[in-house]
Amino acid sequence: MFRTVESQLSRLAVTAELRAEFLQYDFERLRTFCMLVFSISIVLWFVFDLVVSFEGGQGFTIKSIYFLALLGGLTCCVPFIRKAGHFYLLNLAFVTVYCLGARLVIDGIPPDLQPLWLTLTASSIIFLASVLPQSNFSFFAVLVLSWVLLNPFFRDVPVLELKGTLILFYVLVFSALTVYTHLRLRQGKLHNYLMAKLLLEQAYIDALTQIPNRRAFMTRTAARLEKSAPGQLRYLAMVDIDFFKKINDSFGHDIGDEVLQRVAGNIRDAMGAFEFARLGGEEFGVYLWELSPEEAWQCMDKLLRAVRETPSAHPATISVGLARLADGDSINQALIKADQALYESKHNGRDRCTYAP
Numbered sequence: 001m002f003r004t005v006e007s008q009l010s011r012l013a014v015t016a017e018l019r020a021e022f023l024q025y026d027f028e029r030l031r032t033f034c035m036l037v038f039s040i041s042i043v044l045w046f047v048f049d050l051v052v053s054f055e056g057g058q059g060f061t062i063k064s065i066y067f068l069a070l071l072g073g074l075t076c077c078v079p080f081i082r083k084a085g086h087f088y089l090l091n092l093a094f095v096t097v098y099c100l101g102a103r104l105v106i107d108g109i110p111p112d113l114q115p116l117w118l119t120l121t122a123s124s125i126i127f128l129a130s131v132l133p134q135s136n137f138s139f140f141a142v143l144v145l146s147w148v149l150l151n152p153f154f155r156d157v158p159v160l161e162l163k164g165t166l167i168l169f170y171v172l173v174f175s176a177l178t179v180y181t182h183l184r185l186r187q188g189k190l191h192n193y194l195m196a197k198l199l200l201e202q203a204y205i206d207a208l209t210q211i212p213n214r215r216a217f218m219t220r221t222a223a224r225l226e227k228s229a230p231g232q233l234r235y236l237a238m239v240d241i242d243f244f245k246k247i248n249d250s251f252g253h254d255i256g257d258e259v260l261q262r263v264a265g266n267i268r269d270a271m272g273a274f275e276f277a278r279l280g281g282e283e284f285g286v287y288l289w290e291l292s293p294e295e296a297w298q299c300m301d302k303l304l305r306a307v308r309e310t311p312s313a314h315p316a317t318i319s320v321g322l323a324r325l326a327d328g329d330s331i332n333q334a335l336i337k338a339d340q341a342l343y344e345s346k347h348n349g350r351d352r353c354t355y356a357p
């Protein structure tokens with residue numbers, strides 16, 4: 001089964017929209033991790049600065065405080081960022097400040113050690129950036145920025161001499177490896193995201209009518225019920241197609257399926273603002289809230305009319321049982337109440353709604 005879903009996935013076109021949705025999801029999931037990485041980077045820079053300042057006899061300057069404040073300020077912005085794109089910009093700003101701060105410290109160590117420390121610092125920044133949730137463009141920008149601002153050859157290190165050649169070799173191999181792992185990691189994460197999305201859709205969407213199924217309905221309505229304020233007006237409606245067995249028996253199962261799809265479309269059009277689902281067979285459920293009893297009734301009346309008046313070679317009608325949820329009622333209790341009201345509608349001639357207050 002897993003392989004079947006995977007082969008379905010391979011046929012799925014990964015649009016720019018899907019990619020953006022994944023990047024946004026990835027950022028939201030890893031927001032705390034981003035803050036942790038930023039905080040660890042600041043601590044590392046601070047310790048490096050302290051060692052060079054005191055062991056190297058430079059003295060801790062006010063500039064270090066400015067850099068710490070800037071980096072800390074940028075880190076504090078992360079929890080307030082909503083869009084992944086804004087985080088990429090913030091990350092670039094963080095890397096720029098960090099690189100400039102690192103240059104400041106490295107300038108204070110003996111010149112022959114500087115190329116090595118510039119290389120180590122740039123590699124650490126690039127490694128940390130490769131595990132952060134960001135787009136390819138953003139990662140490449142960090143890569144280029146880090147090597148430009150922490151260029152180990154800036155002190156006339158001859159590339160063709162042993163030291164320069166070794167550094168260049170390391171820079172190239174390290175950059176290639178991190179680019180490769182970043183791309184592979186991202187591809188793997190995107191694949192898992194799309195797979196989970198596809199499986200979730202299959203688990204929560206009714207295959208025939210393409211509207212939410214019973215599982216989705218029970219999960220969503222229970223969540224809404226839990227969050228709703230006491231005293232809020234809430235209703236549960238059971239919708240059932242009239243004489244559906246007759247439609248199947250007279251015109252065949254395919255026409256029965258068409259009728260189911262049409263009624264599901266009517267429900268989607270009329271109840272789009274609320275929770276709705278196909279509960280099974282020819283039965284549908286609707287959960288409504290923040291309406292007066294008259295308004296809830298009118299909603300159902302609108303739906304009855306829409307189904308009745310939809311032009312078709314195989315017309316159909318529905319019956320509805322509308323129940324009001326009392327405080328403390330569970331969805332299952334409401335379903336039982338709505339089912340009893342639905343029975344009344346069927347008993348009284350169908351194509352109507354019965355309200356159970």
Ligand SMILES: Nc1nc2c(ncn2[C@@H]2O[C@H](COP(=O)(O)OP(=O)(O)OP(=O)(O)O)[C@@H](O)[C@H]2O)c(=O)[nH]1
Nearest residue numbers: 240241242243244245246248253256257281282346
């Ligand atoms: N075409 C089709 N039929 C289905 C599907 N699921 C259930 N059914 C049929 O729906 C019919 C339900 O019939 P009944 O429960 O007797 O209800 P009814 O004929 O609508 O009668 P009333 O509800 O009393 O108006 C059965 O014949 C099922 O076989 C489906 O996915 N497609």
